[in-house]
Amino acid sequence: MTDRLTAREIVALVADDATFAELPDPVREPTGSATSAGPTEPTGSAGSAPDGPLGWPGYDAARARAAERTGERESVVCGTALVEGVRAVLIAFEFGFLGGSLGERTGDRLVSAYAHARAHRLPVVPLVATGGSRMQEGMLALTQLQRVARESVLTREAGLPQIAVVRDPTTGGGWATLGAGADVVLALPGAQVGFAGSRVRPADADPAAYTAEAQAAAGAVDAVVPPEELRGTLGRWLRLLTRPSTTPAAPPKPLGTGADTGAGASTGTGPGPAPGPAGLPATGWDAVLRARSPERPRAGSYLDAYFTHRVAIDGDRCGGTDPQGMLCGFGDHEGRTVAYAAQTGTATRPAGYRTAARLIRLADRLGIPVLTLVDTPGAANDAEAERQGAGAAIADLFAAVAAARTPVTTLVVGEGGSGGALALAAPGNTWATPDSYFSVIAPELAAAILKRPPHEVESTADQLRVRPQDLVDLGVVRGVVGARDRTRDDG
Numbered sequence: 001m002t003d004r005l006t007a008r009e010i011v012a013l014v015a016d017d018a019t020f021a022e023l024p025d026p027v028r029e030p031t032g033s034a035t036s037a038g039p040t041e042p043t044g045s046a047g048s049a050p051d052g053p054l055g056w057p058g059y060d061a062a063r064a065r066a067a068e069r070t071g072e073r074e075s076v077v078c079g080t081a082l083v084e085g086v087r088a089v090l091i092a093f094e095f096g097f098l099g100g101s102l103g104e105r106t107g108d109r110l111v112s113a114y115a116h117a118r119a120h121r122l123p124v125v126p127l128v129a130t131g132g133s134r135m136q137e138g139m140l141a142l143t144q145l146q147r148v149a150r151e152s153v154l155t156r157e158a159g160l161p162q163i164a165v166v167r168d169p170t171t172g173g174g175w176a177t178l179g180a181g182a183d184v185v186l187a188l189p190g191a192q193v194g195f196a197g198s199r200v201r202p203a204d205a206d207p208a209a210y211t212a213e214a215q216a217a218a219g220a221v222d223a224v225v226p227p228e229e230l231r232g233t234l235g236r237w238l239r240l241l242t243r244p245s246t247t248p249a250a251p252p253k254p255l256g257t258g259a260d261t262g263a264g265a266s267t268g269t270g271p272g273p274a275p276g277p278a279g280l281p282a283t284g285w286d287a288v289l290r291a292r293s294p295e296r297p298r299a300g301s302y303l304d305a306y307f308t309h310r311v312a313i314d315g316d317r318c319g320g321t322d323p324q325g326m327l328c329g330f331g332d333h334e335g336r337t338v339a340y341a342a343q344t345g346t347a348t349r350p351a352g353y354r355t356a357a358r359l360i361r362l363a364d365r366l367g368i369p370v371l372t373l374v375d376t377p378g379a380a381n382d383a384e385a386e387r388q389g390a391g392a393a394i395a396d397l398f399a400a401v402a403a404a405r406t407p408v409t410t411l412v413v414g415e416g417g418s419g420g421a422l423a424l425a426a427p428g429n430t431w432a433t434p435d436s437y438f439s440v441i442a443p444e445l446a447a448a449i450l451k452r453p454p455h456e457v458e459s460t461a462d463q464l465r466v467r468p469q470d471l472v473d474l475g476v477v478r479g480v481v482g483a484r485d486r487t488r489d490d491g
Contacts, residue, residue: 005167006096008077010129019082020080022077023078023109023116052136069096075101076094085235088122095131099132101132102130103137118160129168130174132174162183163182163184164180164184165225175194175195176195180317185215186224186237187223189213189226194210221315244368246407248407248409249369249370249371252413254433255297256296279482285462286467287461299343299373306371308333316351325380326342326349327341328356330368339363341360342372345375347376349380349388350385369409371410372410374425375436378420408426411432413436416432418441422438432479434480437468
């Protein structure tokens, strides 16, 4: 268990000094609705049913004790503040007030905070620490989750980012709405995070499964951030996610040497690759060898060269991650934000495709251009990948790219292995490096399907026309970066 910060303490931790301005409490009308201005009536005052809507014995007294102990009148404190210079709406839960539970008045405050964010075009940062819905208000408390979900959807549709920070503990409906429902989820180390709280989970349940670290491993949390780094990390996220742009991302410059890479990467049926005109591969097999060379720069090198700084999202929100196969996030390129989804040269797992689809949809909602880097021999095709829904994950990524309204730019930096690579490619705006190839199928597999002997693999590669210059001639890519004479006329 980590140290539990109060609502005011977590606000002070993330907000720039003297910038937090608390929002006015909404007024609860007799009909049960709430407006967004004016002071709330004190607990137990005229107009409030004694002991709450269920007449729960002692509820008024419990709220009074919570207010005296914490200095708060409800379980959330809402306001605006600058975070590293970016103004945002902060929603800070006070766990000391009835376990940070959600009741009707909590819901009123949350609705008012989200409405303020939309009215003033501000991102929303829930700082969550809650045990769930308030039992003393029964189903009226539980239905506040529907109100919160609605506000989150409206805010998402308005193109405003939501970045949650989950604290200790974040369980129940608070995790299932404000926490896990955010665009980006950061967590404090050691925090208890999970739908089931400590008193309701099975007695034999492994407590390690209900931690921030476990949720990160399962793809439900993007990063676990130490408290001393939280303001800086949150500020970087806010700056990057609040800079929309309609200009497509420029393809990165090629980093490979081209001509002298790939030695020893052949099937044993011929020498290493030879250079063609302008450093392009002379044959189809040369292109394959250069793309497969272990010395060729991979995604990390391209991203480091392209971005001044970047932050990563991790996880498909379905229980999986693919950190070895797909890198996703947002970065600063020449003063503006570009989202990225980059294959790393390995066979991409289903979780990698789902994470990329999540990234592209988020960038599309926020109006941020996307850069994708294609580099995979193909989608993972083992039995576990099939059990994890490889086909459905690839289909989802195809759909995300096809539906994107924000501009998507693709650079093929290495292997372009069949549909597992094409799913990440932008139709009409894909480029290639001299060290790449793109093929309907790997030459070895094509030869095997055609029942050709091994010595015909190289000639099969030529027939497939996989070289970057072939792809330009076929109209599959717009051009070869770094090769001025290999660009389509319409590029």
